[in-house]
Amino acid sequence: MSPEPFLGTTSHSPVRHHILSVLVENKAGVLARIAGLFARRGFNIYSLAVAPSEGHARFSRVTIVVDAESAPLEQIVGQLDKLVNVVAITDLAPSDAVERELLLATIVTDTANRTPLLDLLANAGAAIVDVDPGAVTVMLAGTPRACDELERSLETFSGVEIHRTGRVALPRLGEPAPK
Amino acid sequence: MQLSGAAALIKSLEQQGVDTVFGLPGGAILPVYDPLIDSTIRHILVRHEQGAGHMAEGYSLATGRPGVAIVTSGPGATNIVTPIANAHMDSTPLVVITGQVATGMIGTDAFQECDITGITMGITKHNFLIQSAQEIPRVVAAAFHLATTGRPGPVLIDVPKDVAQSMMDWWYPASVDEYDLPGYRPEVPLDEDALARAVALIGQSERPVLYVGGGTLKSNAAKELIAFAERTRMPVVTTLMARGAFPDSHELHLGMPGMHGVYAAVMAIQKSDLLISLGARFDDRVTGKTSSFAAGAKVIHVDIDRAEFNKIRRVDVALQSNIGNALQALDAAGAAPKSLDPWWQQLRHWQAQYPLVYDEPTTDGPLRPQHVIEAIAKKAEPGSIVTSGVGQHQMWAAQFWPFEEPGTWINSGGAGTMGFGVPAAIGAKVGRPDRTVWCIDGDGCFQMTAQELVTARAEGIPIKVAILNNAYLGMVRQWQEMFYEERYSEVYLSADLPDYVKWAEAMGCVGLRATNLKEMHDVIDEANTINDVPVVIDFRTDATEKVFPMVAAGASNDDLMVHPSQRAGA
Incomplete structure (x- = not known):
């Protein structure tokens, strides 16, 4: 079975990815410490999402999708854990995680493409969040795969601008999937 | 307030x-x-x-x-x-x-x-x-x-x-x-399961080696190390960062491993069936080509830093702990190898066959740098502290100075920072004014930071500096001689420029010079009588001397080159 494609195009997808859900102190420079560590140790980051965590300003949660081919996961986690501002690391295999991502896309519209576009959006479960006479902005909150599929579908339209947030993830509830 | x-x-x-x-x-x-x-x-x-x-x-x-x-x-x-x-x-x-x-x-x-x-x-x-x-x-x-x-x-x-x-x-x-350090947990409880697996591995071993690194000194575990080694009779090697963690005079000590290690220490690791790493990190200067490093050995890796496990070498047991606690736990569990008699027979044979040697000194000079170090060491008070810069003189000091206790060998290991020696000696002397502090330096290193002799004189910090002056960036010269067809590119420094005696005197220190054996002994004696101001000695040494044994960069430790006088046909 071919590995699950993600992050848009398969050409950029790591063969083996892992999701690190990292609780960090919400202090100046913490993101630079994480990025700097990955850069100097030669670990690849595929996506990264940061936001304040669990309702208080003291901590943030950083969701990092790492390429477990670029370095052993044990090394990445071990080095990351040495950063003093890193409080906790949860390593999520894709099979053990609920992953979601947000995609925003603006598409130039005309009378010819409006109908197929609306059909496509309805099928994908995407919502229209902004319109003007010549364009529409749509949103999809879904699995990375759903975002990949929508992105690929939109390739047939011209004048498309896409922004994706990178994924966030939490452990799947219940028993972890057998390895 | x-x-x-x-x-x-x-x-x-x-x-x-x-x-x-x-x-x-x-x-x-x-x-x-x-x-x-x-x-x-x-x-x-x-x-x-x-x-x-x-x-x-x-x-x-x-x-x-x-x-x-x-x-x-x-x-x-x-x-x-x-x-x-x-x-x-x-x-x-x-x-x-x-x-x-x-x-x-x-x-x-x-x-x-x-x-x-x-x-x-x-x-x-x-x-x-x-x-x-x-x-x-x-x-x-x-x-x-x-x-x-x-x-x-x-x-x-x-x-x-x-x-x-x-x-x-x-x-x-x-x-x-x-x-306010919510993410900092420096110590973790010892993993009993890993400990049990370590004890089992030790129990199966016939050719173990205690591979002692700087972490042993950092965790003040010299006493636990001696107790563990003496009880199990396992051979000990101490890396460049661990010199002094185990007495050089101890019968279980094989010396320093690695690129310029003692033959018996290097081969003990190569042929071991169990490597017990105690606060060492499998540095490339120790392992040589990693794929052939201790290829037949299982590895027990004890380290306080879990990111060291499996970084360079896959380990069989990882024990996250400070070294002293881990050794005490292994002792308490009665970890013991099989009979080590055949192993010791082999180790003693290697020790006898390939001791550390250098060419006989000549009376008229130039001086043998190794001999200068041994002469200083012989006349130094026990417990003297030695610092060094980085290069040939550092390796010779690590090889030929007899270290007996922790904190007596101070050098720049991982970074290899030239110029470390003089200021490190000043700092060491400030911290331990009761000890004699010698800086064994090279002429290249000395020139990088020797302005601090002014600090030493002004602050009343009487260190002793031995410049092994071979007029070259010696280690680079050695590599150019051995691996670049003797094409010496930008390594000549001159023995006379600067005039090191005048340099010392200009900075308020005593400056001495030795060009032959008699002068060598005289200036060491003189330096040992001076305890109020820093002393700098310009020892004129042989530029053609090379550090042996040696493993070429990237080569296997099996291909250790011994001193020319020990090679077949010599």
Whole structure:
């Protein structure tokens, strides 16, 4: 079975990815410490999402999708854990995680493409969040795969601008999937 | 009690028991230097900030306590980057305080501004940019805690000028709970399951080796090491960073492994069936080509830093612990190998066949550098401390000086920082004034930091410096001779320029020179009578001497080249 494609195009997808859900102190420079560590140790980051965590300003949660081919996961986690501002690391295999991502896309519209576009959006479960006479902005909150599929579908339209947030993830509830 | 941030900083250092700081003032750090006048802390005024950093390292490595340096912003801060990187590589606890431009000026390219927390992010264990005077006690306490616990290392505190000048209500954190370090857990409980597997592996082994690294010294585990080694009769090798962790005179000690290691120590590892790594990190200078390093050995890796496990070498058992605790636990569990008699027979054979040797000294000179080191060592008081720079002289010192106790060998291992020796010797002597401190230096290294002899003289720090003057960047010359067809590119320095005796005298030190055997003995004797001012000796040594044994870079340790006199047909 071919590995699950993600992050848009398969050409950029790591063969083996892992999701690190990292609780960090919400202090100046913490993101630079994480990025700097990955850069100097030669670990690849595929996506990264940061936001304040669990309702208080003291901590943030950083969701990092790492390429477990670029370095052993044990090394990445071990080095990351040495950063003093890193409080906790949860390593999520894709099979053990609920992953979601947000995609925003603006598409130039005309009378010819409006109908197929609306059909496509309805099928994908995407919502229209902004319109003007010549364009529409749509949103999809879904699995990375759903975002990949929508992105690929939109390739047939011209004048498309896409922004994706990178994924966030939490452990799947219940028993972890057998390895 | 209301204090300025600067006064709070100095008072916090006093709270930490700091007795000495090494530094050099400047604009942004000016406020901090004012309360220093009234403090009990001794300040050593250096001539270059790099000197302050290496002195702090020397102080720390000689005493086991963290070294402290204070410098100003901008170039003051960047000048101490090399010692910080050096301390990071060798896990030496340092607290470095840098001045910073006022908070309102940060980010504006102000005079002597530089982003020193950004620059040192990758070469400190952690760093802080202080935001308000009120947090100074907490940050200082946290910095010392971080520097000295777990895997030690350098911590930098950047202090903006306006923060140092503003007022705060004095307080001091009563315990670690108030340090605000929610993500820092330096110690973990010993994994009993891993311990049991280690005991089992030891029980099956017939050719074990205790591969002792700098972590053994950092965790003060020399006593536990001797107890464990003597009970199990396992052979011991001590890496460059661990010289002194186990007495060289001990019958179980094979010496230093690695690129310039003792033959028996290198081969013991190569042919071992169980390697027990105690605070070592499988550095490339020890392993040579990793795929053929101890290829038949199982590995038990004991380290406080879990990121070292499986970094270079796949291990069979990883034991996250400080070294002393792990050895005590292994002892308590009765870990013991099978009979080691056949193994010791083999090891004794290697020791007898390939001891460390060098060519017979000639009477008229030039001097043999190894012989100079042995002559100094023979006439040195027991417990003398030795520092070195980086290169041939460092390797010879590590090979030929007999180290008997922790804290007596101070060098730059991981970073390989030329110029480390003189300032490190000054720092060591400040920390251990009761000990004789020799710096075994090379002529190339000496020229990089020898301005600190002025500091040594001015502050009354009587170190002894032996320059093994072969007029070359000797280690580079050795590689050019052996691997670049004797094409000597930019390695000649001249034995007479500078005139090292005059250099010493100009800096208020005694300068001596030895060109032959008689002079060598005379100047060593003379140096040993001088205890009030620094002494510098210019030993004229043979430029063609090379460090042996040697494993070529990237080669297998199996292909260790012994001294030419020990080779077949010699």
